[in-house]
Amino acid sequence: MEIVEIIKVVVAGIICWLNFVLIDTYFGLPEKPGVLGAKTIGEKIRDIGGNIHGGYFMGNIVCSPDASAGTLLASIMSYLMGVEGGIIAALLVWIGNRLCADPGYAGTIGALTITAIIYLLSPIIEAKYFIAGMVLAIFTIQGFEHKYASILLGKIAKKMNRGE
Amino acid sequence: MDIVEIIIGVIALLMAIRIFLTRSRARKLLYLCCLSFCISALIALYVDSPMGGIVAITYFVCSTLSSNAIAYTIEQAKDIE
Numbered sequence: 001m002e003i004v005e006i007i008k009v010v011v012a013g014i015i016c017w018l019n020f021v022l023i024d025t026y027f028g029l030p031e032k033p034g035v036l037g038a039k040t041i042g043e044k045i046r047d048i049g050g051n052i053h054g055g056y057f058m059g060n061i062v063c064s065p066d067a068s069a070g071t072l073l074a075s076i077m078s079y080l081m082g083v084e085g086g087i088i089a090a091l092l093v094w095i096g097n098r099l100c101a102d103p104g105y106a107g108t109i110g111a112l113t114i115t116a117i118i119y120l121l122s123p124i125i126e127a128k129y130f131i132a133g134m135v136l137a138i139f140t141i142q143g144f145e146h147k148y149a150s151i152l153l154g155k156i157a158k159k160m161n162r163g164e
Numbered sequence: 165m166d167i168v169e170i171i172i173g174v175i176a177l178l179m180a181i182r183i184f185l186t187r188s189r190a191r192k193l194l195y196l197c198c199l200s201f202c203i204s205a206l207i208a209l210y211v212d213s214p215m216g217g218i219v220a221i222t223y224f225v226c227s228t229l230s231s232n233a234i235a236y237t238i239e240q241a242k243d244i245e
Binding site: 002005006009035036037038039040041044048058059061062063064065068069072076077079080085089092093095096099100128129131132134135136138142143146 | 188194
């Protein structure tokens, strides 16, 4: 049984990863640092040999609740309350975005799309696995190897015409 | 203990160790962000009620706000130096 659960976590992680990376890139996180702090982090990533646009992406995630935070918080609330919870999470993420001086489209839309995905997949993968999946997804970007993560994010940004 | 909680807990411990081992202050913030994700997920899984979800969201948004402030201060300190 443990193997099945681990496979569910990994599949949920891949879905979360695609959800937040694609939405964040679409809304232009790699293009420019939204706040001054994100610029520092982007330049630090460039200094260790990474991609500056990938660095801005990672800096923006740290400095404001974007689609990554929306994905995590919407899966938490979907696990605890169902679909209504996902919508409440989207509202709270939007408030958090406004506090951080961010337009707030990426976080809200990320929360709403993951709520829809969890609702559609609920017979196969429960919301609980999406929480662990999202932690796994953010670990591959922010916690594993900054240099290669930023190069990968930079390549995705280039492919979607965001940055350079 | 659930397999989901074990996975999140192991990642949280790993991040805590890496925060201590990293020299650069800006890169510490990246690991700290990942740690906040883990803590917020664990709060929701342990408390397991709608109020727990609200607490997890409040914790996460506040931790992002303080990371924002710290990163801004690092940039300002660089100018002074």
